[in-house]
Structures are given as structure tokens and as C-alpha cells.
Amino acid sequence: MKAVRLFEQSWEKTLTTMERIEKMRVSEDALDLLFRKARTHRAWLPKPVPDELLRQLYDTLKWGPTSANISPARFVFIRSTAAKERLRPSLAPGNVEKTMAAPVTVIIAYDLKFYDKLPRLFPHNPAMRDLFVNNPQLIQETALRNSALQGAYMILAARALGLDCGPMSGFDNAKLDEEFFAAGKYEDSEEEFFPGGHVKSNFLCNIGYGDPATLMPRGPRLDFSEACTLL
Amino acid sequence: MKAVRLFEQSWEKTLTTMERIEKMRVSEDALDLLFRKARTHRAWLPKPVPDELLRQLYDTLKWGPTSANISPARFVFIRSTAAKERLRPSLAPGNVEKTMAAPVTVIIAYDLKFYDKLPRLFPHNPAMRDLFVNNPQLIQETALRNSALQGAYMILAARALGLDCGPMSGFDNAKLDEEFFAAGKYEDSEEEFFPGGHVKSNFLCNIGYGDPATLMPRGPRLDFSEACTLL
Numbered sequence: 414m415k416a417v418r419l420f421e422q423s424w425e426k427t428l429t430t431m432e433r434i435e436k437m438r439v440s441e442d443a444l445d446l447l448f449r450k451a452r453t454h455r456a457w458l459p460k461p462v463p464d465e466l467l468r469q470l471y472d473t474l475k476w477g478p479t480s481a482n483i484s485p486a487r488f489v490f491i492r493s494t495a496a497k498e499r500l501r502p503s504l505a506p507g508n509v510e511k512t513m514a515a516p517v518t519v520i521i522a523y524d525l526k527f528y529d530k531l532p533r534l535f536p537h538n539p540a541m542r543d544l545f546v547n548n549p550q551l552i553q554e555t556a557l558r559n560s561a562l563q564g565a566y567m568i569l570a571a572r573a574l575g576l577d578c579g580p581m582s583g584f585d586n587a588k589l590d591e592e593f594f595a596a597g598k599y600e601d602s603e604e605e606f607f608p609g610g611h612v613k614s615n616f617l618c619n620i621g622y623g624d625p626a627t628l629m630p631r632g633p634r635l636d637f638s639e640a641c642t643l644l
Numbered sequence: 645m646k647a648v649r650l651f652e653q654s655w656e657k658t659l660t661t662m663e664r665i666e667k668m669r670v671s672e673d674a675l676d677l678l679f680r681k682a683r684t685h686r687a688w689l690p691k692p693v694p695d696e697l698l699r700q701l702y703d704t705l706k707w708g709p710t711s712a713n714i715s716p717a718r719f720v721f722i723r724s725t726a727a728k729e730r731l732r733p734s735l736a737p738g739n740v741e742k743t744m745a746a747p748v749t750v751i752i753a754y755d756l757k758f759y760d761k762l763p764r765l766f767p768h769n770p771a772m773r774d775l776f777v778n779n780p781q782l783i784q785e786t787a788l789r790n791s792a793l794q795g796a797y798m799i800l801a802a803r804a805l806g807l808d809c810g811p812m813s814g815f816d817n818a819k820l821d822e823e824f825f826a827a828g829k830y831e832d833s834e835e836e837f838f839p840g841g842h843v844k845s846n847f848l849c850n851i852g853y854g855d856p857a858t859l860m861p862r863g864p865r866l867d868f869s870e871a872c873t874l875l
Contacts, residue, residue, distance in 0.1 A: 437677060437806045438677075438804065438805055438806040439670060439671075439674040439677060439678070439804045440670075440671070440674070443670040443671070443674045443804065444704060444804060446668060446669075446670060447670070447678075447800070447804065448704045448705065448707040448708060448797070448801060448804075449704065449707055451707065453709045464874060467872075467874065468868055471868050471871065471872050472868070473675060473679045473680065474679065475865040475866065475871070476679040476680055476682065476865065477679060477796065477799070477800070478684045478799065478809070478811055480811075480812075480813045480814075482863040482865075484865060484866050484871070486871065487871055487872070487873075488871060488872045488873075489872075489873050489875060490872065490873070490874045490875065491875045492874065492875065493875060496875035530866065530870075533864065534863055534864060534865075534866070535863060536863075537860075555813065557788065557789070557792075558788070558792050558813065558846065558847065559792075561788075561789050561790075561792035561793055561796070562792055562793075562795065562796040562799075562811075563796075564793065564796075565708065565792070565793040565794075565795075565796030565797055565800075566679070566796055566800070568708070568709065568793075569678070569708070569796075569797070569800050570678075570679060573669065573670045573674065573675060573678065573679075574669055575668045575669040578709070580709055580711075580793075581711075582711045582786065582789065583711075615789065616789065629768075632713040632765055632766060632767075633764065633765060634706040634707065634713075634715060634765075635706065635715050635761065635765070637699055637702050637703070639761075640702065640706070640715070640717065640718055640719060641698075641702050641718070641719045641720070641721065642718075642719075642720050642721070643695060643698065643721045643723065644720060644721065644722045644723065644724060644727035
């Protein structure tokens with residue numbers, strides 16, 4: 414008798430867990446906003462993006478997973494005309510106009526010395542820092558991959574917060590790094606927030622409220638059978 | 645009189661647009677599910693992931709933006725024990741147990757010949773294919789970055805659909821590519837879905853319904869002032 418009740422309780426608990434699992438999806442509207450109806454924008458409505466929203470954007474995207482929690486991405490939010498002008502010479506011609514017009518342009522960069530923060534970010538395995546510190550190829554590959562992941566988290570977090578994005582890789586990384594990250598300068602350079610030439614650009618992303626009237630027809634995507642296989 | 649009415653209509657239209665903009669955010673629950681309360685999982689509830697849900701996962705993530713819509717990511721969804729055993733020798737020791745136990749392990753890979761699909765994916769600029777075709781360094785860099793973006797879209801799409809993820813880069817890419825993508829074999833190899841040695845692994849991700857009872861305390865993240873600067 415007691416065993417039966419325990420079984421019933423356990424079964425009820427399982428049912429509750431399963432129901433909870435089933436319900437934990439975002440709404441169809443949210444799927445549209447994040448993925449299915451979201452578009453890359455090139456023209457912007459005259460609506461500013463407050464700094465407070467950029468802080469909220471970072472405080473959302475930062476929770477996305479990275480390898481051993483290394484969190485290598487660094488974000489430069491360019492809002493002022495003066496800083497936009499510093500960016501201009503690095504941009505591919507086709508990216509100049511839309512970038513100059515965007516309320517914010519983000520440089521998604523990565524810190525090659527991300528491992529110095531690992532004792533705090535990954536405290537339960539102090540050996541993780543040593544895995545990276547003398548392996549420049551692993552550092553580069555890991556920083557590139559994980560800062561790209563974080564850049565994608567930023568794009569989707571921006572959409573989740575009602576913003577539109579225009580990501581771009583058409584620019585001169587070396588020239589941009591020289592201008593913003595003191596590439597090649599001495600370790601004790603006071604240039605910007607990220608001194609010492611160990612921060613490198615990954616890609617750029619314009620942020621604002623896109624003007625839907627200017628959108629072109631959407632590009633197609635690959636079918637499941639072209640991009641995926643089930644084994 | 646007519647001018648005033650036109651102005652009013654236009655102003656009403658602007659107000660409607662602005663209201664629409666303000667409302668277009670996902671719910672607080674969705675932000676929690678996608679970012680703020682989501683966790684990387686290592687242990688899995690005994691609940692299968694149907695193939696239909698994997699198709700829905702791809703049909704969601706595929707809308708995420710890539711450079712010139714190149715869509716270089718290829719996804720191998722490993723569900724069977726036999727295919728898991730082919731994966732086992734490539735895994736870092738710490739990743740074996742959780743991967744063998746996961747309902748699905750995804751190989752997020754990239755196709756170095758992504759440019760062959762550009763005439764269809766980016767029809768309004770046929771010159772884009774030529775930009776890549778004889779530039780192996782640009783191909784490699786672009787495929788890596790954009791397949792990482794697509795891998796991040798997959799992680800967040802999975803969470804949006806109620807699934808949990810456990811992404812990993814602790815494995816031997818060359819060994820895995822040899823096993824699954826016929827690395828180094830001839831162009832006419834019939835190995836799997838992606839023949840010819842031009843598909844390479846980027847990272848792995850376990851997918852299923854995570855067991856919250858097994859989670860450790862969450863790792864901290866960098867503060868805004870450590871990771872971001874406003875210019």
C-alpha cells in the first residue's frame with residue numbers, strides 16, 4: 414500500500430516535470446521576432462538607442478555559453494559622430510553609408526588574453542588557464558569561435574529587446590584594430606578601454622530600429638536535406 | 645484642410661509605428677528561457693528528442709543572418725548508438741560520458757565550398773562567388789566565423805523550442821573530420837551526406853532535456869565595464 418502511494422507520488426512528480434518541460438517554449442510571436450520574420454537592416458528609423466538599453470543588451474547576451482566560460486568577446490558601442498569617423502576609413506565602400514546612419518555600430522572583438530580572467534570565471538578548474546597560456550594557436554581559434562558565438566548572442570538578444578541589427582564583415586580588420594585597439598603598440602599604451610594590442614576585431618554590427626519600408630525581398634535558405642543529416 | 649488631414653494621418657501612422665516598435669520585445673519569461681536562466685547541461689532526463697523537432701530546430705535557426713547569406717554551417721544530428729560510437733574516439737575524456745548519454749549530439753560543421761550555393765542564396769550579386777572562390781584564407785575565416793554564428797543560433801533556437809544544450813569544443817577536429825567527413829579522401833567519395841573532404845567540424849553540442857537537479861552553481865560573467873566601452 415505504501416509502495417503504491419510512493420509510486421503514485423513519483424509518477425505525479427514525473428508528470429509535473431514533463432508538463433513543465435512541454436510548456437517551456439517561447440511564443441510563436443517570439444520565434445517570429447527572433448528568427449522567422451527578423452531581417453538584416455540597412456536603413457534606420459529616427460529613434461535613438463539609449464545607453465541604458467545597450468547595458469541591458471550586454472546583461473542579456475553575457476549569459477550565453479562559451480567554452481569553459483571564457484567570455485572572450487569585447488564590445489565597443491560606437492554612438493558619437495567623432496568615433497564613427499574613426500571607423501569610416503576601415504569600412505568597405507558598400508558599408509559606409511548605412512553604418513554612418515545607424516544609431517549604434519558595435520565592434521564585436523575578442524581579447525587574446527581572455528585566460529587572465531579564468532581564475533574568476535572558471536574557479537573550479539584553475540588548470541584551464543594553463544591549457545591556453547602557452548598555446549597561441551588554441552588561443553586564437555578559441556577566441557575567434559567563442560567571440561563569434563557571443564556576437565550571435567548579441568544579435569538575438571538585440572532582437573529580443575526590440576532592436577534591429579545589420580551585421581557586417583566587410584571591413585579592414587587590421588586597420589580597425591590599429592585605430593581602436595592600439596594594435597602593435599606597447600603593452601602600457603593607454604589607448605581606449607582595451608590597451609596593449611591583444612584585442613582584435615571579429616565583426617561589426619549596426620544596431621537601431623530598422624525601417625521596414627526599405628527592405629528588399631528576403632534571400633532563400635538551404636533546405637534541411639542540403640544542410641543537415643540524421644545519423 | 646486637406647494638408648492638415650494628411651498630416652494627421654501621417655502622424656497617426658508614425659504613432660502606430662512607434663507603438664509597434666515599443667511592443668516588439670519578447671516576454672521576461674522568454675528572456676529567462678533564452679539567456680538569463682538558461683544553463684549548459686551535462687545530464688539528461690529520459691525524454692527523447694523527435695526527429696520532427698530537429699527539423700523544426702533547423703527551420704528556425706536557418707533564418708539567422710550570415711555574411712552575404714552564405715549559410716556555410718552543416719549539421720550532423722547523431723542519435724543512434726552506432727553513430728555515437730564513431731564519435732567516441734574523437735572526444736576529450738571529460739566529454740565522453742555526457743555525450744554518450746545525450747539524446748542527440750550535433751556536429752556543427754562548415755562547408756568550405758559554401759560559395760557554390762551563392763548564385764541561389766545571393767542571386768542579386770553574382771560577383772560574390774568570385775570574391776571567395778580563389779581566396780582560401782577568406783573562405784576559411786568566413787566559413788569559421790559564420791558557422792559559429794549559426795551554431796549560436798542553433799543553441800538559442802533549441803532553447804526557444806524548449807530544449808537544453810551542452811556545447812563543447814573539447815574534441816579532436818581532425819580525427820572527427822576523418823571519420824565523418826572523409827577528410828583527405830577523393831572528391832568522389834560517397835562517405836555520408838557531405839562527401840569530398842570540404843566539410844570541417846567547428847564544434848559539438850549535446851541536445852536534450854537537461855536534468856536541473858544535476859546543475860552546479862552558475863559561473864560568473866564579466867561586468868559591463870570589463871567587457872564593453874561606449875564611444
